[in-house]
Amino acid sequence: MNPRAQVASFEEWRDAARGFVAAGLAPHEIDWSDQGDEPGLFAGDESLQVPPAQPAALQVSRELIGLLQAASCYRAPDRWAFLYRVLWRWSHGDRVVLSAADEDGMRLHMMAKTVHREEHRMHAFLRFRERPHDAGDPRFVAWYEPEHDVLHDAATHFSRRMGKTTWLIATPHGNVSWDGAQLHFGPPGNMRVDDAGDIGEALWLAYYRSTFNPARLNTDAMEMHMPVRYWKNMPESRLIPDLVSKASAGAQRIAQAREVGRREGAVIGIAPADAQPKREEPTSLDQCRRCELWERATQGVPGSGPGDARIMLVGEQPGDQEDLAGQAFVGPAGKLLDDVFAQAGLRRDTVYLTNAVKHFRWEPRGKRRLHKTPDQRHINACNYWLEHEIAGIVPRVVVALGATALKSLMHTSKVTLNSMLGKPVQHEGRWIVTTYHPSYVLRVPDEKIRESAFADMVRALQTAQRLAAEEAVGPT
Known part of the structure; x- marks a missing residue:
């Protein structure tokens, strides 16, 4: 019977993986899964003794560590097993596993890139709502639904941005709060962020409405940079359908007519190669x-x-x-x-x-x-x-x-x-x-x-x- 490794974080996976590599266990000999309700790290064959890896027993490059850590946040049923296969190949001298031309390497880079993109979107699309001053801490709350496990890294970003102001971010898979000095992670709570009053939301909506330029509206570009799936948790999204409708009904034309005479024009830079007409490919x-x-x-x-x-x-x-x-x-x-x-x-x-x-x-x-x-x-x-x-x-x-x-x-x-x-x-x-x-x-x-x-x-x-x-x- 194969040993079964249940892990809940990259750190737990890393410690377990080092032991398995030191024990010489190949990827197909281990059943990996996300940690459930059962306590402990290993289950299944209780007689298995995995020796701790010596500090110098496994040399891993900084690039590989970064990719593994980022890819560990990618939600996939086989993520821990896949990461161990990559580490196993590396530990046996197969450096091609880092190449995008390799099947595993290509997937590893894709997972890391997707996680970084999701983390960036959380930075951009998360909206805090301010609670009344007499409501106590946290002062700001937010609800967000990430596709991947980026809450930990994103929380570090917001702790730097918000200074000593207290806040809480709730997600379907867990929450994190900031008391002004330290981050606290916990399981999903029952707090309804939508019920929190926001004394500054009206001001934000007025600012958003006033900066919306119908003359420059491009709905395809807007939905590409701000995907629709994030709109339901963004207060300004309630304004977008009306603003787009008015732009299509004539506000765009009116804004252009009023502003066009005030502009001196702009020089648009373009590479010489891009300005050349398309020619037939050479035959010799x-x-x-x-x-x-x-x-x-x-x-x-x-x-x-x-x-x-x-x-x-x-x-x-x-x-x-x-x-x-x-x-x-x-x-x-x-x-x-x-x-x-x-x-x-x-x-x-x-x-x-x-x-x-x-x-x-x-x-x-x-x-x-x-x-x-x-x-x-x-x-x-x-x-x-x-x-x-x-x-x-x-x-x-x-x-x-x-x-x-x-x-x-x-x-x-x-x-x-x-x-x-x-x-x-x-x-x-x-x-x-x-x-x-x-x-x-x-x-x-x-x-x-x-x-x-x-x-x-x-x-x-x-x-x-x-x-x-x-x-x-x-x-x-």
Whole structure:
């Protein structure tokens, strides 16, 4: 029987998870649930003894801790089990779990982002009502219905904003009060916030009505920034239907006529690229003007290799010699790549070679042209050409040589080279194998690091051959 862990907070989950990791319990061996009425943290197999985790036994990055803590507020039946799966993968060296390209990583980022958005909306849409001065504490009360468990973090925000003024926030799942010095959390109470008198509400409604500008009314934008589901607990929402109706009936036109003559006009800034008319996509690299790199490059450098190659290698960009010759990997990096091919037992003429960026980006240094790493905008612009090559070749395995190629293939700037080394992943129907770019091996000064990087490149090509062969044979 699997041990069952009942937790009520991130802190309880963290302590339990550390013990389970130290005990070597895999995610499928634990049944997680939110804590119910039963006291205690563990239930089920009472004989299970989970050793406490040593302080240095589990090293977790600050980024992962932040994501786990935020995602723990996301209301989902499997949230604790999911968070433990993420932690388990991390503890076993699987750093890809933090990547948005990973299935678990994508969900983790989505949960954290949703919670942060809900917390921001609570800051914006919660409305306190002031009680009569003779009613005692708390002076202000509010009712709010969050979609996720953001009450704790939001309470800290309001305690800073309200100073020593006492208040209470009630929600369907609990409440929090501030006595001017300390926060007090408790279960849902019976207090009816709607019954509390508000001596300042009439003033607020008059202010809201006077600042409503019918000439600038955009109901779609208003509902996007202030979703309708929050309106029922906002006093000003009672005014909105009437104000919108009057605007549609002519107040908008009247306000425009009265104000338009008083304005001198405004200059609206717009990026030059956005002001250009839409043009047809280029049909060849010679016609490409998708970014400014073509202006200083000798020519665009396309990929080369068999049209039915099972393996495609994607580098960063052409170098000085590639720019002059118009061919990929013919300079020093290409010669080192030939050595890698030889060590891996792979013939160069069976592989399709190309780059993520097709024009040479450089800066002058005396009479020399020195390589300059492409920006993300260059990667995005040239992804048009790379996608055309992939669609035409249909490789079974694509080897990303360096970070620029990896970002282009994964369509994100957040993925890192180190997190993907030695970990092939399937992406958009093909395998992605990541390794170093040959130029890194050429320029790294440390001999041991250089030898290690060269060996990693050899292993990557061997892995690519194995995966390509398995894809060709198919499942047995």
